[in-house]
Amino acid sequence: MLMKNLLLLIVVICSLVFAACSGSGSSEQSTTGSDGDATVGGDETSGTDDGAATGDSFDYTWHNSVSLILANRCVQCHTEGGIRSDTPLDDFDTAKGLAALIKEKITERTMPPYLAGFDCNEYSNDERLTEAQIAAISDWADNGAPEGQPKADQVVDVEPLLDYSMDRVDLELKLPTPYTPVSTPDDYRCFLMDWPETEVKYVTGWGVKVDNAKIVHHIIAYYVPPENVAAYEAFEAAESEPGYACYGGPAGKGASSADQRATWIGGWAPGGKAGKMPLNTGIKVKPGGKIALQMHYSMTQNEPSADQSSIVFQLEDSVEKPAFILPWTNFKWLGGDGMNIPAGESDVVHSFSNSPHMLFSFLGTVIDNPLTLHAVGLHMHVLGISGTVFVQRADGTTEECLLDQPHYDFNWQRNYVFKEPVLIYPGDKLGVECHWDNSLQNQLLVDGKPRTPRDVSWGDGTVDEMCLAVFYVTGADEAPF
Numbered sequence: 001m002l003m004k005n006l007l008l009l010i011v012v013i014c015s016l017v018f019a020a021c022s023g024s025g026s027s028e029q030s031t032t033g034s035d036g037d038a039t040v041g042g043d044e045t046s047g048t049d050d051g052a053a054t055g056d057s058f059d060y061t062w063h064n065s066v067s068l069i070l071a072n073r074c075v076q077c078h079t080e081g082g083i084r085s086d087t088p089l090d091d092f093d094t095a096k097g098l099a100a101l102i103k104e105k106i107t108e109r110t111m112p113p114y115l116a117g118f119d120c121n122e123y124s125n126d127e128r129l130t131e132a133q134i135a136a137i138s139d140w141a142d143n144g145a146p147e148g149q150p151k152a153d154q155v156v157d158v159e160p161l162l163d164y165s166m167d168r169v170d171l172e173l174k175l176p177t178p179y180t181p182v183s184t185p186d187d188y189r190c191f192l193m194d195w196p197e198t199e200v201k202y203v204t205g206w207g208v209k210v211d212n213a214k215i216v217h218h219i220i221a222y223y224v225p226p227e228n229v230a231a232y233e234a235f236e237a238a239e240s241e242p243g244y245a246c247y248g249g250p251a252g253k254g255a256s257s258a259d260q261r262a263t264w265i266g267g268w269a270p271g272g273k274a275g276k277m278p279l280n281t282g283i284k285v286k287p288g289g290k291i292a293l294q295m296h297y298s299m300t301q302n303e304p305s306a307d308q309s310s311i312v313f314q315l316e317d318s319v320e321k322p323a324f325i326l327p328w329t330n331f332k333w334l335g336g337d338g339m340n341i342p343a344g345e346s347d348v349v350h351s352f353s354n355s356p357h358m359l360f361s362f363l364g365t366v367i368d369n370p371l372t373l374h375a376v377g378l379h380m381h382v383l384g385i386s387g388t389v390f391v392q393r394a395d396g397t398t399e400e401c402l403l404d405q406p407h408y409d410f411n412w413q414r415n416y417v418f419k420e421p422v423l424i425y426p427g428d429k430l431g432v433e434c435h436w437d438n439s440l441q442n443q444l445l446v447d448g449k450p451r452t453p454r455d456v457s458w459g460d461g462t463v464d465e466m467c468l469a470v471f472y473v474t475g476a477d478e479a480p481f
Contacts, residue, residue: 061148113412117404174310202282205314206266212307226288250292353431371475394427434467
């Protein structure tokens, strides 16, 4: 029972990993981008220099190269109303003044914030810049950021991101009342909303309508089953402000592990778009429950102000492949056993691997068929610096990389959708390895000074830590836990 309760708890807290800066998608879908006449020459995943002339025969200008690159990879966040509205990149005059900063960020590969490493796996809608695109922007910045001719022929190739937008909106739920954050600089607030459907539905697409983009940092929707509704209503009733305080998941203060049970449906982070689940898949939602919507408001750049955002769903009566979220970690760590991160150490490593089929059998659900992984994410807290997710095949001789994040960033967490879904057979082991830096140089700042390092282990707080892989999975009718 302890193992089962721990697994239910971690389902709740894993959701941050799937808050992404792009719409959901899958290689199984064949939708093309809206800018289909753009040519494709560079290798988007390997960053090779196949796609553009980089010699002195071309002058890279705003119109013939830079604006196209930024529009396809950066403007979704760097625009008026976006999360980075302080540095808009959708007009020439502003971008010219930021040319040196743009060059610095792209050459460091801190922007765009697509943190999957090279030479591990291939993902749908890879947002990384190719070496050719980096060279074009760098040349433009070094030469004074010329504007060029408005209708100039493009001289650098940019592959438009695929369109994974929802086909339709079947249901929209809005925050019950406008809310102005009361905690700064961060306010985690959950709001309960009725789920109006009277029959079983499958969520096959999801998105948000952000009301106040200046302060909304992420949004996560959870489904609370009927047997847990009373507990969640009590969380809300205990507070005078709208909603209730929540961190790490949708449960309120003092919740038992049984009360915390909720199913993750979808997450949004700055720049995200409404999107479909991988083709022919969906997450099952039964009637009689509620939606707990976790809002993370960030006031690091703006003062608190009212927000009344809403969420939208695409629903189906049935799907070919029901899906669920699989959190993956060493559950001994949750009990404080074996994930110690000593104060002052600059590279602490912990890893874990096990068979999901064996775990499900232990919990009472036997699955003989392969599981299919459609997407993967990695979650640590602020001391995390790098991590990998992998599969060890049952023959013991093969290890396959699923996700490598050589430069993990707590502020840019997302899911990565595989170009080709990955099959996990009985006996295969899923593994995760995390690295942390607990030295003085990597501490959170308090009043402009780094916190004193302390021994750290697993916990929900920002100054605690986690090591968690999260998968979007098909292969079972419902989540087997």
